[in-house]
Amino acid sequence: QNEKELQNVVKQQEEKMLQLIDKSGEVTRLKGEVSQLKRSLQRAETEAKVLWEEMRQQEPKVDTAYVQERVLLRQEVDKLRLLLLEKEDTNLLLSDKY
Numbered sequence: 001q002n003e004k005e006l007q008n009v010v011k012q013q014e015e016k017m018l019q020l021i022d023k024s025g026e027v028t029r030l031k032g033e034v035s036q037l038k039r040s041l042q043r044a045e046t047e048a049k050v051l052w053e054e055m056r057q058q059e060p061k062v063d064t065a066y067v068q069e070r071v072l073l074r075q076e077v078d079k080l081r082l083l084l085l086e087k088e089d090t091n092l093l094l095s096d097k098y
Contacts, residue, residue: 055064 055067
């Protein structure tokens with residue numbers, strides 16, 4: 001009886017350790033993804049700066065208000081896409097949980 005209980009406890013501990021190892025791998029993967037996203041963001045910000053500088057030099061030829069409105073609309077679309085993805089991720093986590 002005691003030996004069987006001990007085996008069950010050991011089995012549960014092994015399962016918990018495997019879950020922690022899986023989570024550790026996931027954290028490492030996510031850290032790499034965050035790092036890559038930060039680099040992408042920095043690249044995009046640099047590109048945006050250069051484009052705005054170019055537009056300012058050509059200001060008489062370019063309707064900057066129109067371009068700025070398009071940029072703001074694109075940012076809003078991107079923000080909404082991100083919110084949708086976050087909601088889908090939350091739903092996936094909830095469906096996996098239950």
